[in-house]
Amino acid sequence: MPRISFGSTVRQKRVERQIGLREFAKQIGVSPTYLSKVERDEFAPPAEDKVVRIAQLLELDRDALLALAGKVASDVQDIIRRHPVETASFLRSTKGWTAERLAAFVKDAARKHKA
Amino acid sequence: MPRISFGSTVRQKRVERQIGLREFAKQIGVSPTYLSKVERDEFAPPAEDKVVRIAQLLELDRDALLALAGKVASDVQDIIRRHPVETASFLRSTKGWTAERLAAFVKDAARKHKA
DNA sequence: GCGGTCGTTTAGTATATAGTTCACGTTCAA
DNA sequence: TTGAACGTGAACTATATACTAAACGACCGC
Numbered sequence: 001m002p003r004i005s006f007g008s009t010v011r012q013k014r015v016e017r018q019i020g021l022r023e024f025a026k027q028i029g030v031s032p033t034y035l036s037k038v039e040r041d042e043f044a045p046p047a048e049d050k051v052v053r054i055a056q057l058l059e060l061d062r063d064a065l066l067a068l069a070g071k072v073a074s075d076v077q078d079i080i081r082r083h084p085v086e087t088a089s090f091l092r093s094t095k096g097w098t099a100e101r102l103a104a105f106v107k108d109a110a111r112k113h114k115a
Numbered sequence: 116m117p118r119i120s121f122g123s124t125v126r127q128k129r130v131e132r133q134i135g136l137r138e139f140a141k142q143i144g145v146s147p148t149y150l151s152k153v154e155r156d157e158f159a160p161p162a163e164d165k166v167v168r169i170a171q172l173l174e175l176d177r178d179a180l181l182a183l184a185g186k187v188a189s190d191v192q193d194i195i196r197r198h199p200v201e202t203a204s205f206l207r208s209t210k211g212w213t214a215e216r217l218a219a220f221v222k223d224a225a226r227k228h229k230a
Numbered sequence: 231g232c233g234g235t236c237g238t239t240t241a242g243t244a245t246a247t248a249g250t251t252c253a254c255g256t257t258c259a260a
Numbered sequence: 261t262t263g264a265a266c267g268t269g270a271a272c273t274a275t276a277t278a279c280t281a282a283a284c285g286a287c288c289g290c
Binding site for chain 2: 235
């Protein structure tokens with residue numbers, strides 16, 4: 001499990017926004033009981049669509065929250081599967097990179113794509 | 116399902132190498148019955164470790180075969196989760212790219228990483 | 231015409247994933 | 261002092277995933 005868990009992050013942000021557990025559960029589309037256990041990491045994080053909904057409601061980055069949930073967005077997985085060999089190779093080569101270095105590459109990629 | 120399926124690919128390569136179903140199943144660590152159904156796409160592709168084992172035995176690229184199985188290697192998923200925002204952003208920006216363009220980027224990444 | 235191999239059919243099973251329902255104790259406002 | 265909202269505990273449940281075992285008919289060598 002990551003240093004900071006999915007559950008505790010959700011709880012912190014939800015409480016910060018003063019949304020009740022029942023109210024929030026309703027907005028996500030799950031039972032309050034379930035949400036309670038998820039927030040205390042007694043249950044594993046919910047399915048992708050629920051995680052995405054939570055990210056929207058709490059204004060968190062969906063990819064970041066999915067990562068906390070131990071998942072990778074399904075659209076991203078689809079992209080990887082289009083060119084799995086090249087993509088996997090690239091990703092493995094970035095294994096030791098910092099977020100900053102990666103961010104620079106993203107910029108570069110976007111620029112080159114336009115050209 | 117992809118244009119060419121996981122099952123048919125495995126069967127073709129296995130037959131090509133003249134390995135019997137029972138023999139191959141044994142090497143993978145599954146029952147012949149199961150392998151038979153997987154190869155005719157009656158059952159979904161097996162778990163990641165089995166797919167990787169198949170790739171080894173048939174000398175196929177593991178990431179390519181995993182993609183055919185509708186999966187992404189777990190080590191690659193782990194890498195994505197280290198910097199999910201940047202990585203997802205990058206991958207989405209490569210959505211329309213050809214394999215060649217991606218390959219060039221991989222090379223570039225490797226070169227820059229050394230420096 | 232029997233023993234061994236081939237792939238296949240039918241009918242299951244174990245475990246994980248993703249949740250639910252109902253009932254409970256606490257706190258606070260009217 | 262009741263009732264409305266809060267979060268929680270215990271006990272299930274449904275569906276999907278990832279398989280297995282037993283038996284079957286076709287073929288092949290001897």
